[in-house]
Amino acid sequence: MFHFQPDPVPPLLSRLWLVGCGAMGGALLSRWLESGLPGEGVTVIDPAPRGLPEPFAGRVVANAAEAGDAPSLVVLGIKPQMLGAIGPGVAAVAGAAPVLSMMAGVRIAALQALFAGPVLRMMPNTPAQIGQGVTALFSERADPVARAGVEWLANAAGSLLWLEEEAQFDAVTALSGSGPAYLFRFIEALASAAEAVGLPAAMARQLALDTVTGSAALAAQSDLSPAALREQVTSPNGTTAAGLQQLDGDGLLTSLMRATVRAATERSRQMAEAAEAVPPKTGVAL
Ligand SMILES: NC(=O)C1=CN([C@@H]2O[C@H](COP(=O)(O)OP(=O)(O)OC[C@H]3O[C@@H](n4cnc5c(N)ncnc54)[C@H](O)[C@@H]3O)[C@@H](O)[C@H]2O)C=CC1
Ligand SMILES: O=C(O)[C@@H]1CCC=N1
Structure with missing residues (x-):
């Protein structure tokens, strides 16, 4: 019988700090633990960690000053707007550990002004909850050990790709970071349109959802392009043609x-500029 054998956990992840364990940080942490990351080595730094997996064998503290031993890797899962208040306190106790940020619209330069260790950026998305996320990664300074460590984290959440340049993050965030929300909105709108032409709500929801999941799975598995798959559905002068019109x-x-x-x-770019406009208050432990 075939048994899935996850890659061994890299030493970089032996003392991982997760700063901010909300929707995205918590989803990723759950996958990391399910993929074999020992919980005992993880410290969650968050005064109200809504995304904390249950059970959790690691430590939970309200701020970085209480985190204890220096980390091997710091993962930032806080909101971009919180960086000015929280970042300096984390930087004061993080030493030279590499820093992996999932924050939308916060550039490496802004983070590197705070942290001594090399900064890597990631843009995950929430299908990571079920191991079907896609994560974009980028770093200029990280060595192969740090890169391999963050690749393990991204692999646990789904698929990954390395970006060629940091500037691509704004569009990537707009596509794959925010994309799940567009798709969920599309499912809602499709169901509500079917209700408007007479289907009961529960039936419309089920059909809309199964149509979207089945079509996405087919597009992923098929050798044909989405355009060719669309053409397979579209009979000349039929119902699909009328809808597509x-x-x-x-x-x-x-x-x-x-x-x-x-x-x-655009919003990602604005957030980056706002993050760079806030002068870092270094050396203050929160
Ligand atoms: N939600 C999503 O789909 C995605 C989010 N992101 C990024 O992930 C980051 C987190 O987003 P969400 O998880 O959606 O936000 P969230 O609001 O669910 O999580 C933020 C967490 O930060 C914690 N926090 C607040 N004050 C803190 C402090 N002083 N110290 C430590 N932690 C503190 C909150 O308690 C909360 O658990 C953001 O930077 C966002 O840009 C990236 C990709 C997708
Ligand atoms: O809406 C946001 O700003 C974050 C980044 C990508 C998804 N959620």
Whole structure:
């Protein structure tokens, strides 16, 4: 019988601090533990860790000053707007440990101004909860040991890719970081449209959900492109053609998606500029 054998846990992860264990940090931590990361080596630093997995064998403290032994890796799962208040206290006790940030719109330069260790960035997404996330990674200074360590973390959450340049994060965040919300919104809208033409709510929801999951799985497994798969569904002058005429009429879907991704990309850039405008208050343990 075949048994899934996860890669051995790299030493970089032996004393991992997770600063901020909310929706995204908690989802990732759950996957890491399920993939074999020993909980005893993990310290969660968060005064209200809503995403903490149950049970959790590690330590939970309210701030970095209580975290004890120096970390081997610091993972930042706080909101970007919290960095100015929380970052300096973490930096004061993190030593030269590598720092892995999942924060949207906070550039390496802003983090490197605070932390002595090499900074890596990641952009995960919430399907990580079920091991089907996709994570984008980037670093300029990290050595192969740090890179291998964060690859283990990203692999536990799903698939991964390394970005060629940091500037790609704004668009990547707009696509795969925020993307699950667009898809959930699409499922809601599809179900509500089916209700509007007469289906009971529960049936509309089930059909919308199964249609989206089945189609995504087919697109992922098929050798055909999404365009070719779409053509397989579309009979000349049939129902699909009538529906697609509405979606694509006047380039409606294309312009809607462009506006959506452009707005999220712009917001990521604005957040980066805001993070860089806050002067770091180094050396203050919170
Ligand atoms: N939610 C998502 O889908 C994604 C989020 N991200 C990034 O992940 C980060 C976290 O986002 P969410 O998990 O959605 O936010 P969240 O609000 O669920 O989690 C933030 C956590 O920070 C904690 N926190 C507050 N004050 C703190 C302090 N003084 N010290 C330590 N922790 C403190 C909160 O208690 C909370 O558990 C953000 O930077 C976001 O940009 C990245 C990709 C996807
Ligand atoms: O909305 C946000 O800012 C975060 C980043 C990507 C997903 N959630």
